[in-house]
Amino acid sequence: MLVQVLRVVLAIVILGTWEITTRVGCYGPDSGTCVVDPFFFGQPSGIWTQLVKWVQVGTAQGPLWEQIAVTLEETVLGFAIGVVLGIIFGVALGRNRLLSDVLGPYIKAMNAMPRVVLGSIFTIALGLEMPSKVALAVVLVFFVVFFNAFQGVREVDRDLLANARILGASQRQLSRHVILPSALSWILASLHTSFGFALVGAIVGEYLGARKGIGLMIATAQGTFNANGVFAAMFILAVVAIVAEALVTKLEDRLIKWRPNAITEVSI
């Protein structure tokens, strides 16, 4: 209860300070003494107006819900493809020494590159439609999931493997009953970050060139020096991210109810 009250108070203080500092001395005759210029830094009330306008009138490139839907579709597609590929490669390389020795250096090198730059390549190669955004999201998600899955397979307790073999498990049963469940907690831990990455991929992709989507709204707002528009789009993104995070946590709780508390994911 106290926590909730303090949270609300904090939000009021921050938004209030922002609103007041962008108001005092910013309008009327003495507008030169403005503390923080709302033209550059936006203003909570302005952001709200912008949001209401988007909801009621729609955005420059169509209704608001359509932009959100497009971005979400790209994000979810990129996320799903990236997760599946990451798990497949992670488990394969984790189980196969030769494969991991051969591919390891390349994957490390690829991981070291700032992959967001690939967005430009994808926009050139795949055009302004959805595929280029999905591709960028896939690339961003893949590495996070891949490294976690790989690590998860590598970290499987040797005693548990030995025990399963003694109990009579075949290679396939080992994978199914020991290696995958053990790696699953690592993989699930990575889903939190990787959904965020998928969203980044979709937004950056749209920003670089698109016909629809929240990323394009940001680009448009930037082009018209509309700081409030940028913030309003950010606000929408934050809501989407929080909802997604809650869904992932729910999925995680369902899949690994055997675990007392969460492993923190690997930092890459």
Place this chain on the structure above:
Amino acid sequence: MSDQVAIQLQKATKRFTSPNGKSFTALRDLDLTVAAGEFTAVVGPTGCGKSTTLALISGLEAPSAGTVRVFGEPVSAVGRSVGYVFQRDAVFPWKSVLDNVAMGPRMRGVDTGQANAEARQWIARVGLDGFERYYPHQLSGGMRKRVALAQTLINHPKILLMDEPFSALDVQTRALMENELLDLWASTGSSVVFVTHDLEEAIGMADRVVVITAGPGTVKGTYRVDLPRPRNIAEIRFQPRFIELYGEIWNDLRDEVLVSYERTKNRVAS
């Protein structure tokens, strides 16, 4: 007890590569024979290679030299007739007690209903009635050990390897479980290799006690325990013959424990 040989290690040697890249000999020329149906206890100072010996018998590790045979066959892979209660907790944290115990039959192709029914019986036998749906992290260390025991015994192993299975239990539970194990063993006639730190436990349980030297491990002495069966673990240690045997074996064991202790101390000092 028949004269058939269940387990035979001849000049078994095991070398590991230590973390600094050198070759490290854990076992050297270890000879050990276990007759079918025999209960053999293995004692020795820490790090002398007791767990390694069990790993060789189970087929999880291959000897660097020498031979390991189970029922006359050289061990080349993990055998179906072997049960192994590990020193460390090795129950599957993502499986409930029931699924953990049913794992063996399931892996061996028994259908789920049948496997679960058997598992329930074993869960009851190790005193975990009502905990079928629990996950290992919700159990105490001793309870997990009992899950491991049920998980192993449900497969009716002809060769039963146990690595300090009761060291995590309190004294009372321990005596109970020891008696329970002896009863089970008497009814199944499996050949047991039972590793323990506790000489009293070794003498109380076994037909034969094998003392292993401080690493590299090899057999220092073998003692036949000629105490009558059935035994009651809680009472047997007061018998004169028990005390006599204890004195005899402890003489051997003490020297090895001291060697091992001195080594560890010197390693820490240097």
